[in-house]
Amino acid sequence: MDAVAARDEGQRALPIVIVGHVDHGKSTLVGRLLHDTDSLPEGKLAQLRAISDKRGVELEWSFLLDALQLERDQGITVDTTQIWFHTAKRRYVIIDAPGHKEFLRNMVTGASRAEAAVLVIDAKQGLSEQSRRHAYLVRLLGIEQVAVAVNKMDLVGYDEARFAAIAAEIRAYLAGLGLRAAAVVPVSARHGDNVAAAGASMPWYSGPSVVAALDGFAPRPPLVDQPLRLPVQDVYRLDDRRILVGRVESGRLRIGDALRINPTGRLARVAGIEDWNRSAPRREAIAGESVALTLDEEVFAERGHLLSAPHAPPLTASAIAARVFWLDEEPLAAGRRLQVRIGTREIDATVIGLEQAVSVENLAVSNVASLERGGVATALLHGVVPFAFDSFQDNASTGRGVLLQNGHVAGGFIVDRAIEIAQQRNLTAVAPTVTRAERERANRHRGGVIWLTGLSGAGKSTIANATLRRLFDAGWQAQFIDADNMRAGLSTDLGFGRSDRTENIRRVAHVAKLLAEGGTVALVALITPLRSHREVARAIAGEDFHEIYVSADLETCRARDPKGLYRLAEAREIAAFTGLASPYEPPVAPDLVLDTAASTVEQSVATLTAYVQRVLAPAEAEARPRGELRLAAAAS
């Protein structure tokens, strides 16, 4: 194998991002790097000359990367790009990031893929706010290897004192971020001084060139020695096997290892690693590998679950403090509802507060009411169900995430820590003077949440309402919470978008829980289309939650159409109608199934009433376990 082959075989190209203020010469530096390391394709230089001549400018290196007409005509990098180059030591992927404030999202997009950074500063202009912001974001994204190129030294007459002043200033700033620059290099990208070789203009500088500084960086090692983290991407069925797929983000796993499924806490062992066309079957997988696993027993797992080592699970908490970089037009403020994605899990959450906004100018922190685009602050995020995560310090891959608004990325974050909501808001739990047990003794039955889920038209409201009558007539304390009634009152402010739907479910669940704690049977009729929605309700109602699946096929529901909604949806007057444009996920293990296509309303009401009277019978009477009841209900 020759030297070039030896350099390339087996070694990943190291991704490096070039950051800094607009016009400080990032793209020029990249062009020069490619030229001076002999990495430019044949004819490229001539092409650049032609393009430059056409626009009446001197040879413009930045046209190499600024490939879009818009970028060339306006002389500005709009979007991040990548280009491969090599030194004698290794291959690199250079990520050029736009410096203009307007395109910060593109800068972060580029920088998030890098393992090292070169910060470019104009020797004449000095550090700008944007230089500092880029340095700050690079650090926030977890990049610890940084070199600084003080560019355009030709414009300051190669002045050593000017260089020394800028070098001292940037070193101090980086130190404030906990970073040490691997090198601060005086450069003239236009003329090539100190890019690949020293050149003659700055004899006073004896440090490394930019290329030497790059060669001093090391690829980020995979997180093999951390505890196992494997976010489940999907579950496939192959023959009769269930196969969990995902990528090992940290740690390792072997066949036979016990796994913990978070957040359910269930345990199972790895029975096999499935592959197609692999020379030797895998018995082990390490961080970075995509795998397909079979488990030794049937346990429920789905996209969004996080597999971990049993003895070293991730943190679990409903609220987290996260260092957020915000990119959306509309400022981030307390009360904002959005989705939080960590790994493969998306959870609806509310921003309950902001703290410690940072000024990139001097790194001072202050409290703010809202966070503007481009800003960084700590946001307190409260999920409708608990997050499974790590702090970014402990595990980069499960300690970071994105904030989504209507399916679009509005910001990113790294996790600082778990927080206690009550403590955070100075809340103190108050015990009522009348206890639940007292109420339940007085009522002669227990309270509970009977949650009817199913398609629109399946019969949820009809059955719940008739059951209410039956229970009341039998002397029971019961209440009916209907979806439409809720939306006409407590939830008038909510629409039918994802965040609002989840918020409505959260409110209904809290109301139902309050009733249950007062010893009342809360009958809830709500489509609750997604498993994740019902998980929200279950998380709030806890042990009181009973999942009743009111089952009827779509055709039956469409034919019944008691509220005329299917007709409206088909006429496209309702967007995202469950069952048509948006999915309904049937429950995996409901407590009771009422098949309304196969039985009459009276039969279903009788079954549900019997179920309620059995499971919520007085505490002293012995209630039968749920599994047995399900069989009884199915038989009746």
Add this chain to the structure above:
Amino acid sequence: MNDLDWLESQSIYILREARSRIDRLAMLWSLGKDSNVMIWLAKKAFLGRVPFPVVHLDTGLEFPETYAFRDRYAREWGLDLVADECPPIEATDATLAPNSRLAARKTLGLAQAIERYGFKGIIAGIRRDEQATRAKERVFSPRRADGAWDFRDQPPEFWDLYCAEAPPRGHVRIHPLLHWTEIDIWRYIRRERIPVVPLYFAREGKRYRSLGEIGITFPIESEAGDIDAIVAELRGIRTPERAGRAMDHDSEDAFERLRVAGYM
């Protein structure tokens, strides 16, 4: 893990994200080396079968060897092949240069397939190192209803927390090979023994480095008759991969115009 293992794992992760989050998905199969690698990776990701349609945008102008390859491997790989004829050249934008108009037939063919089959996700085998505007692509790239690429306003894409949301009536392009280079592709083909159209190998001092339609694709001078020779040749080569694709060179912005309008 060596570099090829890492590239493979990343691509499998992307394909599984696409499959898990987008209902009506299809993969473009240009019959070139990259899209064969992509099908191979899909078979790895989905354990032996490609679980969505594979679309060949047929202009009727492929080389005979290319059609023979398609018919053989569609069968051997068990692909659900969609190979509708692209709309004629008269239907393309007449202000484009002649070579570009040939390529633009594929853009129309893709729009036709999306309309006809209701695809919400299109997996395409483009790479960043092929062409400078492709270097600016996202892994998950949203397209408007007209299929256009809004390069002025690409969404942020951090780490690999990809966003699979399609704009209203639009679709998402998924690019599982974006991070591969030409030489990576050949080294992987060698390692995995992936079949390719024989036109890539030199005959009488010429071979096709990039494979497109008859009339707008030209071979390079080469003696590389097998993959080892191709890999060795590419290590020393100084010309761009797509130098033999006429449609790229009609004018400075020829390829950009095609891509903005929805070309791959």
